[in-house]
Amino acid sequence: MSLIELFTDYILNRKNLKEYVELRKTINERGEFNDAKLLQAEENLQRLKKEEPEVYEGMYETLTKIYERNAGLSIEYPLDFIRQILKMYKNSQTPAQVYEEYKRVLEHYHHDV
Numbered sequence: 001m002s003l004i005e006l007f008t009d010y011i012l013n014r015k016n017l018k019e020y021v022e023l024r025k026t027i028n029e030r031g032e033f034n035d036a037k038l039l040q041a042e043e044n045l046q047r048l049k050k051e052e053p054e055v056y057e058g059m060y061e062t063l064t065k066i067y068e069r070n071a072g073l074s075i076e077y078p079l080d081f082i083r084q085i086l087k088m089y090k091n092s093q094t095p096a097q098v099y100e101e102y103k104r105v106l107e108h109y110h111h112d113v
Helices: 003-012 017-024 035-051 053-069 076-087 095-107
Strands: none
Touching: 003 017, 003 053, 003 076, 017 035, 035 053, 035 076, 053 076, 053 095, 076 095
16 A cells, blocks of 8 residues: 555544554655654544544544545545644634635535546
8 A cells, every 4th residue: 555545544534643653654655744743633633522523523524525526636635634634723723713614625626637
């Protein structure tokens, strides 16, 4: 499996990104995020799951809908998901605001070419 396929599996199946960080050390491919960002994303996901479970579920539901539509560059879907997760708890936006922003992706029309 390639690194992006593993990453996608970890994101879609809600696996612990700390395990992914260790696994990818055995693969000679470059990833989009460094270890610190992935560990921060995992912390944010766990915090979100505990503090705002409805937003946590909504983020994954949106990701699932994005995959079902398959209207963009599918390799970007899990990467964009983590970018959104990394925005949470970092600035003045609340997790709910980040979620609302993320859902707007569904309003856009794209196609793989």
